[in-house]
Amino acid sequence: MKKVLVGVGSCGMAAGAKDVIDALKKEIDENDIEIELGMTGCIGLCYREVLVDVLDDNKKTSYGNVTPAMVPKIVSEHIVEGKPIDEWIALEDGLRGAEQDFIKSQNRIVLRKCGLIDPENIEDAITLGGYEAIKKAIDEMSSDKVVEEVKASGLRGRGGAGFTTGLKWEFTRKASGEKKYIICNADEGDPGAFMDRSVLESDPHAVLEGMLIAGYAIGAEYGYIYCRAEYPLAVKRLKMGIEQAKKKGFLGDNILGSDFNFNIQIKEGAGAFVCGEETALMASIEGKRGMPRLRPPFPATSGLWGYPTCINNVETLANISWIITNGAKAYADIGTKNSKGNKVFALTGKIKRSGLAEVPMGMTLREIIYDVGGGIKDEKEYKAVQIGGPTGGCLPASLLDTPVDYDSLIEKGATLGSGGMVVLDQSTCMVDLAKYFMTFAQNESCGKCVPCRVGTKRMLELLEKITDGFATLEDLEQLEALAADVKVSSLCGLGQTAPNPILTTIRYFKEEYLAHIEERTCPANVCVNLIDVVIEQELCRQCELCIKNCPVDAITGAKKEYTERRPDDCIGCKMCISVCPWDAIFTDSPKAEGVKVKHEETIPKGML
Numbered sequence: 001m002k003k004v005l006v007g008v009g010s011c012g013m014a015a016g017a018k019d020v021i022d023a024l025k026k027e028i029d030e031n032d033i034e035i036e037l038g039m040t041g042c043i044g045l046c047y048r049e050v051l052v053d054v055l056d057d058n059k060k061t062s063y064g065n066v067t068p069a070m071v072p073k074i075v076s077e078h079i080v081e082g083k084p085i086d087e088w089i090a091l092e093d094g095l096r097g098a099e100q101d102f103i104k105s106q107n108r109i110v111l112r113k114c115g116l117i118d119p120e121n122i123e124d125a126i127t128l129g130g131y132e133a134i135k136k137a138i139d140e141m142s143s144d145k146v147v148e149e150v151k152a153s154g155l156r157g158r159g160g161a162g163f164t165t166g167l168k169w170e171f172t173r174k175a176s177g178e179k180k181y182i183i184c185n186a187d188e189g190d191p192g193a194f195m196d197r198s199v200l201e202s203d204p205h206a207v208l209e210g211m212l213i214a215g216y217a218i219g220a221e222y223g224y225i226y227c228r229a230e231y232p233l234a235v236k237r238l239k240m241g242i243e244q245a246k247k248k249g250f251l252g253d254n255i256l257g258s259d260f261n262f263n264i265q266i267k268e269g270a271g272a273f274v275c276g277e278e279t280a281l282m283a284s285i286e287g288k289r290g291m292p293r294l295r296p297p298f299p300a301t302s303g304l305w306g307y308p309t310c311i312n313n314v315e316t317l318a319n320i321s322w323i324i325t326n327g328a329k330a331y332a333d334i335g336t337k338n339s340k341g342n343k344v345f346a347l348t349g350k351i352k353r354s355g356l357a358e359v360p361m362g363m364t365l366r367e368i369i370y371d372v373g374g375g376i377k378d379e380k381e382y383k384a385v386q387i388g389g390p391t392g393g394c395l396p397a398s399l400l401d402t403p404v405d406y407d408s409l410i411e412k413g414a415t416l417g418s419g420g421m422v423v424l425d426q427s428t429c430m431v432d433l434a435k436y437f438m439t440f441a442q443n444e445s446c447g448k449c450v451p452c453r454v455g456t457k458r459m460l461e462l463l464e465k466i467t468d469g470f471a472t473l474e475d476l477e478q479l480e481a482l483a484a485d486v487k488v489s490s491l492c493g494l495g496q497t498a499p500n501p502i503l504t505t506i507r508y509f510k511e512e513y514l515a516h517i518e519e520r521t522c523p524a525n526v527c528v529n530l531i532d533v534v535i536e537q538e539l540c541r542q543c544e545l546c547i548k549n550c551p552v553d554a555i556t557g558a559k560k561e562y563t564e565r566r567p568d569d570c571i572g573c574k575m576c577i578s579v580c581p582w583d584a585i586f587t588d589s590p591k592a593e594g595v596k597v598k599h600e601e602t603i604p605k606g607m608l
Contacts, residue, residue: 207318353372
């Protein structure tokens with residue numbers, strides 16, 4: 001029997017997967033076609049959702065950007081007549097097709113079953129080898145042997161810190177305690193990052209099995225998955241997966257007939273970014289305010305409720321079953337000397353192919369952005385990539401050949417982080433970008449330690465002063481010095497890495513800071529107080545689109561009359577530019593003297 005699968009990850013659902021499923025059901029029923037209609041998770045081609053797979057005669061054809069209007073033709077021509085519609089094909093048999101360049105450079109371990117199984121059906125996961133690794137561990141390996149195998153693989157934590165996973169397991173195993181806990185950190189909060197969410201939505205059993213193996217290895221009987229409540233689909237499928245695993249005997253007491261007991265509970269976080277830090281996360285599980293604490297003691301010896309606790313993130317745990325099944329050497333042979341295995345990246349921003357990519361460690365930024373991601377949208381010029389999340393770093397075009405691994409990125413001032421990559425083109429103001437990420441860090445600071453609580457606020461104020469056009473070179477020096485101090489004196493990883501966007505943008509894009517300060521201009525025409533919006537009267541056709549779309553009524557005019565802009569009311573949102581069909585509206589940098597006078601009139605003397 002033929003089979004049709006629809007991608008129902010968050011990206012697919014947002015693109016209209018439900019409407020496509022309804023349209024398929026209608027066509028199948030009306031034409032009385034004998035075919036199985038099912039669902040699957042995200043294969044990583046988020047930019048081509050909705051994806052519909054037609055499986056016929058051991059051949060898989062994936063159609064991209066499917067709408068309900070396309071469904072009748074897919075059903076009548078491909079499913080009924082057996083004639084694939086070439087111009088709509090995204091992938092064929094996994095490699096051929098319009099999107100083959102996105103797939104061919106990848107090496108999938110974490111994502112190996114994503115987009116291939118029904119994430120709500122444990123039988124699909126079992127068919128593709130799910131839970132075979134925990135069987136092997138219990139039947140053939142001692143707990144110590146499992147720990148040694150993970151150590152030998154060279155797997156490092158994929159949550160950002162990069163600590164050796166096997167060593168963390170060993171420390172927890174050797175720690176004394178009446179109870180021990182495994183925690184899966186699924187509190188993914190980086191803007192532009194969705195790796196963990198996609199894995200949980202598309203293959204929750206890979207994470208559950210990883211937790212099982214970790215529990216067996218360290219002697220834990222209890223596990224928590226700390227998942228942010230903003231991931232309702234992931235939470236839903238995790239709950240379903242846990243219940244199905246219990247019925248199959250993979251969770252609960254005497255697992256697979258052994259004396260190993262293990263249970264998993266889900267804790268939904270309220271969305272605080274700082275709860276991604278492991279001690280703050282544990283405080284949240286305990287019902288306390290999510291705030292980090294001093295270490296030592298480390299969680300491996302005194303963690304959840306004072307008991308030894310091992311915390312790994314989603315991607316780390318999703319690697320475990322593959323390592324146990326295929327052996328440590330097979331994993332260690334992938335990647336670089338100090339960064340073994342693959343890494344999953346979320347490609348977003350000004351990139352042609354936005355989605356998930358899993359590539360070997362050591363692949364260069366250029367290869368990931370251009371070979372996998374397809375390059376910059378609209379054939380614009382690459383400017384930088386923000387890597388490592390909101391507290392990562394921005395790397396310029398001159399560093400495109402940098403290998404993506406833990407050590408190389410730290411050397412350049414960035415971090416690998418959890419794997420978010422936000423690609424930027426020349427329309428981005430790097431000072432404004434640093435201000436955006438500092439706003440995020442300042443808002444998410446828990447406030448426990450002074451360097452982070454006060455330092456992020458002061459850094460944000462200095463950045464605002466620069467983007468508003470009334471800063472001095474002394475302010476820039478103070479910003480750089482303050483960033484360095486906050487980095488070394490903050491209590492947890494949030495404060496320690498929050499200055500990274502500032503330090504890397506000053507390091508690699510200092511000329512933009514100097515333009516804002518010395519010339520009172522924004523080279524990218526982004527900073528509102530340093531640009532002017534100009535309506536070219538000779539090009540204006542009085543269509544009134546700018547008037548209707550201005551959110552603050554800063555543009556006036558009537559039919560057959562030229563439109564005019566009130567500068568004092570304009571907020572610089574550029575909505576008028578985006579809707580003008582005649583290219584009659586554009587940004588321009590005003591004279592420096594005018595900006596200076598404007599700010600001297602409005603800013604208190606003590607701030608100048």
